[in-house]
Amino acid sequence: MKLITTISDQELPADTSHFILREASRAILFDNNNRIPLLFVAKHHYHKLPEGGIDDGENRKDTLIRECREEIGAEIEVIGEVGKIVEHRCKLNFTQNSYCYYGNIVSKGEPDFTDSEIARGFHITWHTLTDAITLLEQESPQDYTGVIIVQRDLAFLKETANILNKRS
Numbered sequence: 001m002k003l004i005t006t007i008s009d010q011e012l013p014a015d016t017s018h019f020i021l022r023e024a025s026r027a028i029l030f031d032n033n034n035r036i037p038l039l040f041v042a043k044h045h046y047h048k049l050p051e052g053g054i055d056d057g058e059n060r061k062d063t064l065i066r067e068c069r070e071e072i073g074a075e076i077e078v079i080g081e082v083g084k085i086v087e088h089r090c091k092l093n094f095t096q097n098s099y100c101y102y103g104n105i106v107s108k109g110e111p112d113f114t115d116s117e118i119a120r121g122f123h124i125t126w127h128t129l130t131d132a133i134t135l136l137e138q139e140s141p142q143d144y145t146g147v148i149i150v151q152r153d154l155a156f157l158k159e160t161a162n163i164l165n166k167r168s
Contacts, residue, residue, distance in 0.1 A: 001020045001081055001083055001084045001099055002081070002083040002084065003082040003083065003084050003085075003086070003123040004082075004083055004085050004086060004155055004156070004159050005155050006085070006086045006087070006141055007085060007086070007087040007088070007148060007151055007152055007155075008087070008088040008090065009088065009089055009090050009091060009144075009148065010090045010091075012088055012090065013090070014036075016088070017096055018083075018093055019088070019093045019095045020092075020093060020094050020095070021095050021096075021097070022053055022094070022095070022096045022097075023053065023054040023060075023096075023097050023099070024049040024051050024053050024054060024063075024078075024096060024098050024099070024102065025051060025052060025054060025060045025061070025063040025064040025067065025087065025098075025099050025100075025101065026049045026050065026064075026098055026100040026101070026153070026156060027049060027050050027051070027064050027067075027068055027076065027078075027100070027101055027102070027103065028049060028072065028100065028101075028102045028103075028156060028160045029050070029068065029072075029076055029102070029103050029104060030103070030104050030105065030129075030156065030168070031104075031105045031108070031126070032105075033081065034128060035126040035127060035141050036126070036127055036128070036129060036132055037072045037074070037105075037124050037125070037126055038124070038125050038127060038132055038135070039071060039072070039122050039123070039124060039125075040067075040122070040123050040124070040125050041120050041121060041122060041146065042120070042121025042122070042123065043119070043120045043121045044120065044130075044141050044142050044143040044145075044146045045139070045141055045142050045146070046141035046142075046149065046150050047125065047132075047134075047135060047136060047139065047150070047153075048149050048150070048153050049100070049153045049156060049157075050067060050068050050071045050072050051067060051071075051098070051143070052064070052066065052067030052070070052071070054155065057138060060099050060101075061078050061101070064076070064078060064101060065078075068115075068141070069109075069112070070114075071083050071113070071117075071122075072105075072108075072111055072124055073108060073109035073110040073111040074105045074106070074107065074108050074109065074113070075086055075105070075106040075107045075109075076091070076103050076104065076105055076106060077103050077104045077106050078101045078102075078103040079101075079102055079103040079104065079166065080102055080103070080163070081098060081099075081100070081101055081102075082100035082101060082102055082156055082159050082160050082163065083156070083159055084098065084099050084100070085097075085098045085100070085152050085155060085156065087148055087152055089117070089144075089145070089148060091144065094148070098152060098156075100156045100160075102160050102164075103164070106119075124168060129157065129160065129161055129164070130161070132157050133154065133157045133158060133161065134153075136150050136153060136154040136157060139153060143149060
């Protein structure tokens with residue numbers, strides 16, 4: 001998968017072997033009205049793409065299908081790859097590889113948020129791709145993780161716009 005960018009909150013130490021590694025799948029999904037869902041994290045004032053960590057024995061697309069059922073209550077169809085972003089959160093000794101796909105929403109239902117997501121005020125908002133890019137460009141998250149999430153997801157949204165513009 002194409003590497004879009006690497007994000008780091010500071011210069012990486014020479015040895016990152018002690019960093020925790022998380023692999024995750026993310027999605028940019030279009031409904032019948034050409035709108036995409038974003039999750040608004042009300043507690044920290046930012047939007048993010050639907051996503052989830054890849055469990056043992058699970059592939060990237062299976063993760064995406066499971067997480068989209070849980071986070072946005074939708075059945076989805078994966079159409080293509082957007083790319084990969086590597087992020088290093090040195091303050092947390094944490095590295096994440098995010099694999100992003102785009103596709104369609106086949107059917108909508110209700111999300112099944114975890115207690116943690118409910119506590120952070122998660123709710124779904126719907127936007128055109130262009131409006132989602134503008135929204136994330138204007139956001140100023142109020143927590144450390146949110147700053148990196150917005151930077152990462154904005155890069156995925158912009159890369160998706162480039163991919164779709166080339167196709168049309």
